[in-house]
Amino acid sequence: MTMPKQDTTTMRVLQGLEGDSSARLQAVLAMGTTPDPRFVDKLIERCAVEPDFYVRDMLTWALTRHPASLTVPRLVEELRSERAQARSQALHTLSKIGDRRAWPAINRELLTDADDDVARSAWRAAVVLVPENERAELAAVLVTQLGRGARETRLSLSRAMIALGETIVPILRAATTDPDPDVRGHAIATERLLRDPDAGFEFAVEEAKRIVALGPAGREKRGQEKRGQEDRGREE
Incomplete structure (x- = not known):
């Protein structure tokens, strides 16, 4: 049975996340250019482990291209991650999305996080989202x-x-x-x-x-x- 062309393209884009930094950058660019709900979880998962600054920045951009109703709940979940980069990148992305439904999740624990990157991201997100x-x-x-x-x-x-x-x-x-x-x-x-x-x-x-x-x-x-x-x- 031949896989539909759309599914083949989606699989190829997702596989790009496992390549070198150039391939990852191209894959994330494609995900943001043509948003698809199936991309959201993969983009957020990649945020937690991506070592390249430029790819991380593109990951945030790609997530802002998807509906906030899909991205915000998942990003809020990431704020409870034990991985500092996951928390920091989720906060950064929430500040770019600017959806105030995320505000209740920006708690004192994040604002005083022992990791400086997380704390800085929390401060930036907080002043954007605070009522x-x-x-x-x-x-x-x-x-x-x-x-x-x-x-x-x-x-x-x-x-x-x-x-x-x-x-x-x-x-x-x-x-x-x-x-x-x-x-x-x-x-x-x-x-x-x-x-x-x-x-x-x-x-x-x-x-x-x-x-x-x-x-x-x-x-x-x-x-x-x-x-x-x-x-x-x-x-x-």
Whole structure:
């Protein structure tokens, strides 16, 4: 019995996922170009183990091309995976789909995940999916992660907090007096970026280091400078 042409093509595309990185990239491109419900599970399974960044990025794109009613429930299931990459990639894909039905699954455990890649993906997904009336609660969780990790992780957190807008301001301000110098410095750098997004994270971090090193006097001096700049701006 001859297999229908459509099934033959589908099988060939799925087999491409087992080839080299170029073959995998072509296979995933085909899956996104011609969406098929039969592809969803295979795409999500591949997300958990795919070593190539470009293929992973294409996997996310291909999943966004399929109906959210099919992809979102399966991606939410992946958030409970023991494999960190599965959780991280599922969160990343959910942030790209932007379906708020996934929001209840973005819990504190994911937002404080021990794996930095997972935590960063959770922060990005959270600020995209959070309902307006839960932004303050999210901000309260994010602020507990200040001072965590290396530059990339801290920058991701700062960007996520800034995306929450005015909601983050009072919580962030309180963190600028935290006893932990890492938390305090990160909070000051984030506050600086919130006020002046064009300043750049590195500049904000260096300024924060100076303020932390100077202690309360440094914070007061910076406050006086800021008030002076505001007064000059009003005069102009």
